[in-house]
Amino acid sequence: MESVAGAVAFLTLLGTAVAFALADQTSRVTTDLIEVQKLEGASTDAALYRANLAIAVAAIAARDGTTVDAAATAAHSAIDRLASGPSLGGDFTADLSLLRESARQIGASLDADEPDAVAEEAVRNAGPALNRISTQLGAASAELSAAIEAEQAEAGRAARLSSFSAALIAPALVLWSYRRAVRRRLDHQRLQAELQRTHDLSRAKDELIAGLSHQLRTPLTGIQGFSSAVLEQAERGQLETSQVIEMTEAIYDESQDLGRMIDDFLVASRSEAGSLSFVLVPTQVTEPIRAVVEALVRTGRQLNLEIEDQLVLVDPSRARQLLRNLIDNAYAHGREPVVVRGFKRDDAYLIRVVDHGPGIPPDDVDKAFAGFVYSGREATVTGSLGLGLFVARTLAVGLGSDLAYRREHGETVFEFELALVASSQSAVSYSASPG
Numbered sequence: 001m002e003s004v005a006g007a008v009a010f011l012t013l014l015g016t017a018v019a020f021a022l023a024d025q026t027s028r029v030t031t032d033l034i035e036v037q038k039l040e041g042a043s044t045d046a047a048l049y050r051a052n053l054a055i056a057v058a059a060i061a062a063r064d065g066t067t068v069d070a071a072a073t074a075a076h077s078a079i080d081r082l083a084s085g086p087s088l089g090g091d092f093t094a095d096l097s098l099l100r101e102s103a104r105q106i107g108a109s110l111d112a113d114e115p116d117a118v119a120e121e122a123v124r125n126a127g128p129a130l131n132r133i134s135t136q137l138g139a140a141s142a143e144l145s146a147a148i149e150a151e152q153a154e155a156g157r158a159a160r161l162s163s164f165s166a167a168l169i170a171p172a173l174v175l176w177s178y179r180r181a182v183r184r185r186l187d188h189q190r191l192q193a194e195l196q197r198t199h200d201l202s203r204a205k206d207e208l209i210a211g212l213s214h215q216l217r218t219p220l221t222g223i224q225g226f227s228s229a230v231l232e233q234a235e236r237g238q239l240e241t242s243q244v245i246e247m248t249e250a251i252y253d254e255s256q257d258l259g260r261m262i263d264d265f266l267v268a269s270r271s272e273a274g275s276l277s278f279v280l281v282p283t284q285v286t287e288p289i290r291a292v293v294e295a296l297v298r299t300g301r302q303l304n305l306e307i308e309d310q311l312v313l314v315d316p317s318r319a320r321q322l323l324r325n326l327i328d329n330a331y332a333h334g335r336e337p338v339v340v341r342g343f344k345r346d347d348a349y350l351i352r353v354v355d356h357g358p359g360i361p362p363d364d365v366d367k368a369f370a371g372f373v374y375s376g377r378e379a380t381v382t383g384s385l386g387l388g389l390f391v392a393r394t395l396a397v398g399l400g401s402d403l404a405y406r407r408e409h410g411e412t413v414f415e416f417e418l419a420l421v422a423s424s425q426s427a428v429s430y431s432a433s434p435g
Contacts, residue, residue: 026197049078055225072107095129102126312418322395330355352415
């Protein structure tokens with residue numbers, strides 16, 4: 001009986017130790033996730049500083065003192081937040097001072113003899129320092145993300161080792177009644193640890209999503225700043241045609257980024273909630289494709305189209321978002337030329353988006369299609385929530401297909417199928433939660 005009691009005590013201590021180890025690892029993961037969110041906020045502040053310098057330069061060209069003062073003040077605020085934010089892992093005091101000085105020069109440039117020259121020098125001086133800080137923020141975020149992945153993997157190995165040890169030792173040393181009692185106790189402890197881990201990770205995910213939504217401020221700030229400059233100068237009759245075109249193009253680009261982020265976030269959230277809806281109607285396939293291409297051409301991008309027109313059953317707005325995400329992904333991570341091919345194959349219509357980049361590293365393919373997940377080796381990019389391929393696959397499944405990825409003859413290929421329309425087929429409306 002003493003050996004049985006000793007075995008029971010051993011197993012109890014083993015389960016308790018594992019439970020506390022898992023809880024400790026969960027706490028560290030949560031702390032690291034919160035730090036990643038702070039680093040993302042600091043990256044946003046660096047982007048806001050850059051955007052406000054651009055706004056100030058445009059306002060200086062228009063001799064708009066009010067907008068210059070507002071942009072300079074906003075730039076100072078962004079630097080103050082950077083200085084009081086998370087540690088950058090090095091001495092960036094000189095860089096922060098240089099950025100403050102550049103913002104001060106921008107704010108005082110209209111009092112100089114050559115305001116435009118002063119502004120250009122300030123922006124030129126700030127560029128290297130801002131790039132160093134942005135690079136360090138990205139590296140710190142990637143390092144923390146890699147540490148989180150390592151902690152999660154270690155927790156999984158510890159749990160598997162504990163289960164294997166209990167399965168070998170318990171049957172040999174513990175009577176059935178004692179084993180049953182000990183197992184209930186250990187199960188309860190593991191359940192408590194898992195519930196705590198789930199709660200902490202859920203909270204960390206909410207905080208991460210809140211940090212991602214913070215990125216929406218960057219394009220919104222640009223839209224507000226350029227719109228304000230256009231309105232004020234227009235009221236004074238001081239805007240030249242070239243300035244109107246330049247600022248309008250900037251507003252359009254920022255609004256496109258903002259719209260893409262909001263659309264992707266809504267699709268991801270509704271998919272998780274099971275409330276994503278689709279209305280499939282007979283449509284000439286060239287209509288959504290050309291709508292996407294024309295919008296991209298206005299931003300200066302070039303696409304090669306190899307499209308065979310067919311009548312397909314599709315939700316046009318969802319198809320446009322799917323195509324836009326795949327094309328944006330090709331330009332962000334691939335290499336030109338980017339080609340969109342569409343043709344009939346058997347009883348379906350196949351659409352391919354092809355680029356000539358290196359493709360996704362084999363170890364990262366699954367993560368690339370996961371929602372609300374950042375790679376441990378790269379920071380997020382401006383104008384993106386890291387949801388592009390997850391949203392694209394969700395939409396492809398909702399349209400009755402799936403999103404396939406492969407490397408073929410040195411090309412990166414993403415493809416999906418659309419149903420061809422039968423002569424008597426009409427519209428179909430439904431809600432879905434694609435996996």
